[in-house]
Amino acid sequence: MKHIRTPHRAAALGICALAATVLACSTNRQPVADVAATAPVAEPIAVDGAVYDFAATVPLTPSEPEEHGSLHNVFRLSENIVSGSEPHDADALRQLKEWGIRTIISxxxxxxxxxxxxxxxxxxxxxxxxxxxxxxxEKMRIAKTFRELEGPFYVHCFHGKHRGPAAAAVGRVVLDGIGRDRAVAEMRQYCGTAKSYEGLYQAIALQDLPDSAASAAYEFGFDPVSRPKGIVGTMVHISRAHDHLVDLAARDFAADPLHPDVDALNEAKKLLTNFRSSMMLEDIKTGPSDQVEWFHSSISDSERLVAALEKFRAGNQAAKDEAKAAFASVKKTCATCHDSYRN
Ligand code: HEC
Structure with a gap:
């Protein structure tokens, strides 16, 4: 059995096996339920300049991420809260079960x-x-889940680097009762939340987080699946296919042994399908003309990418560079459009 390090509770490691739940763990901590009921929510902090910069100044014991099969960037932030990447197969879920996780927040x-x-x-x-x-x-839902469902919690986004750690930080504040300074420091120094996601840092450092009376009064059915609609829904798929293709392009489009089920041609087709679906959305079709134009070029670049990968698959070695060039144009347009239309 491997251990996940609890960065700030290294002393507990010898006695607290990874699979042990909070209560089984021999520490003198209060049971979770009592902590949750009484923990006051730390006040927002005053920060001059970027919270990202501030987050580097808070002293934390250094800690490296744990990698467990297909689970990456795993940090056991407390006995209650583990942050990491998406569990996308049965083995990963079994691993979480083995760690004693009771609730998973995506x-x-x-x-x-x-x-x-x-x-x-x-x-x-x-x-x-x-x-x-x-x-x-979203803060209400996340806070209510931490307070009212059973831990320990595993909190994830896709890579477990930006959004997941921000949600875990909500739990660190409302469930574990830590200060906002420490919560943002963990996002940056442990999980690696990037500078470009200052909005996530601000949510944790500067904004209100609901107290337990507010989250108790808030209605939320703890939905296990919520389907984003519209442009956000298609962008979620586009960004996944994009992320896979970034990895695959670096491997000359050969499958990654760690993710043998992810195929470059298939991902390119998903990219194309989802760009086409975006163009079918009413508010996009009738949106600003430069945006429509960028969607058109994303579609034609994705078509070029699919065609080149098909040729490459059929044995045409030169098509590899064609595919790389097409993908580079796709990527360029993501950034161009986002600069104007995504805040
Ligand atoms: C022509 C415009 C356009 C292009 C091209 C485009 N996007 Fe987007 N994207 C948007 C808009 C608009 C939003 C914001 C939706 C919102 O927040 O309401 C967005 C949002 C996103 C999001 C956030 C989704 C979420 O969960 O909120 C991601 C991730 C994303 N895009 C990835 C990509 C990637 C990767 C590419 C290129 C492969 C790309 N986008 C190309 C317009 C574009």
Missing amino acids: VDGSEPMAEEAAALGMRYVHVPIQYKGITSD
């Missing part, structure tokens, strides 16, 4: 493996959030 856009998790006795709660920040509704 803040990614894609549909979680809720039924498979339920079959193992774990509950899934799906609260997709965006990279630009966490809305007050």
Whole structure:
């Protein structure tokens, strides 16, 4: 049995096996329920300049991420809360079960493996959030889940680096009762939340988080699956296919042994299909003309990418560079459009 390090509780490691739940763990900590009922929510902090910069100044014991099969960037932030990447196969879910996880919170856009998790006795709660920040509704849902469902919690987005750690930070504040300074420091120094997601940092450092009376009064059915609609829904799929293709392009489009089921041609087709679906959305079709134009070029670049990968698959070696060039144009347009139309 491997251990996950609890960065700030290294002393507990020898006696607290990874699979042990909070109560079974020989520490003198209060049981979770008492902590949750009484923990006051730390006040927002005053920060001059970027919270990202501030987060580097808070002293934390250094800690490296744990990698467990297909689970990456795993940090056991406390006995209650583990942050990491998306569990996307049965082995990963079994691993979480083995660690004693009772509730999994996904803040990614894609549909979680809720039924498979339920079959193992774990509950899934799906609260997709965006990279630009966490809305007050989303904060309510996340806080309510931490306070009212059973831990320990595994909190994830896709890579477990940006949105997931921000949601875990909500739990660190409302469930574990830590200060906002420490919560943002963990996002940056442990999980690696990037500078470009300042909105996530601000949500944790500067904005209100609901107290327990507010989250108790808030109605939320702890939905195991929430399907984002419209442009956000298609972008979630586009960004997944894009992320896979970035990895695959670096491997000359050969399958990654770690993800043998992810195929470059298939991902390119998903990219194309989802760009086409975006263009079918009413508010996109009738939207600003430069945006429409960028969607058109994304579609034609994705078509070029699919065609080149088909040729490459058929043995045409030169098509590899064609595919790389087409994918480079696709990527360029993501950034161009986002600069104007995504906040
Ligand atoms: C022509 C415009 C356009 C292009 C091209 C485009 N996007 Fe987007 N994207 C948007 C808009 C608009 C949003 C914001 C939706 C919102 O927040 O309401 C968005 C949002 C996103 C999001 C956030 C989704 C979420 O969960 O909130 C991701 C991730 C994303 N895009 C990835 C990509 C990637 C990767 C590419 C290129 C492969 C790409 N986009 C190309 C317009 C575009």
